[in-house]
Amino acid sequence: MRPHVATVGYSRVSTSGQDHRLQNDALEAAGCDYIVSEVGSGANENGRPQLQNLLAKLSPNDTLVVWRLDRLARSVKELIAIANNLSDRDISLRSLNELIDTTTPQGRMIFHVFAMIAQFERDLIAERTKAGLEAARSRGSQFGRKRLLTPAQIRQAQDWLASKKMTQAQAAKALGVSRATLMRAIALKLDASK
Template identity: 50%
Template sequence: MGHALGYARVSTGEQDASLQHDELTAAGCYRVFTDTASGSLESRPELNKVLDQLRPGDTLVVWRLDRLGRSIRHLIDQLAALQERGIEFRSLQENIDTSSSGGRLVFHLFASLAEFERDLIRERTNAGLRAARARGRTGGRPPLLTKDKLRTARKLYEQQDMTVAQIGEVLGVSRTTVYRALRRETGTATPVRRRQTTIKPEP
């Protein structure tokens, strides 16, 4: 039987992680890793440590779902990656345990809702672009993003629900064009986002 490792994260406004530690310890975690919200959500060294130490048959336990995921899409990607490695997941507040049939059902429901949300974003964006073209703007694959498209690209990128390639597909430009435009806007190099994991239904 595998081990249970806990992960806690103290967000802005919280005093400390004592409550999370107590709950995770009571749930059987023999070690708890804790990140504090002192910097970017992209930088979570303790999460990287616990993910590195988990082995097939182990269980990652969190106090609440938002301790692990920045968004529904990010949470689903994290859970899919754990599933591929043979690692189970538990969230104490939501009573989700992927080692049970009920927990697996909730996981796949979340995945379906995240995919549905992404499709809605794509539909709304395409509808807006069609309306813009109907007002006299040209479509196709322009070499540069218009001001409206750049605003849309930045919003979609910050929502973390689509890859840069998917944003480019929706806006009708290449992925490179999106990267260059975002770099020019911020004046810094835009980090490369990992390709999103495809959720495979259980047999």
């Protein structure tokens, strides 16, 4: 007797504020026997335990269905590794948005083309973000946490310490910061002046 073959849907949202309904409705309409849903960042492989568990439990002739390829993986390398692992185990992969079905040669070819396009798009976004940050920096914008000490306060602390008027702890207390913050600020100023 042939073992039961399952069509399993997988949906993922990145944050708890997002909703699985759109993905799950599409997966149900595609005829999935059941759907595994999780909340977790695609950027962190350890952030998707439900996916790892599902991939381990799939059997030969099963089909894994996703709403979009980016729900399954965040890089072309990871996506191809998952697809190859599934193929080696005789498990099919279907992506509803990209109309990919790896049970056919055309589906396998389209899968690789879409995977490359998805990576290209992510690379373009990363380049635009980097260019935007560099342009903002060149206009004088500063990013990160606001500095707790002004350059004048750091010079004052250096004077106190050099003249031995105050200890590190006393100087930090006078400026309203921790000793570690004061010493880090002084070290950064010294590094910048080299």
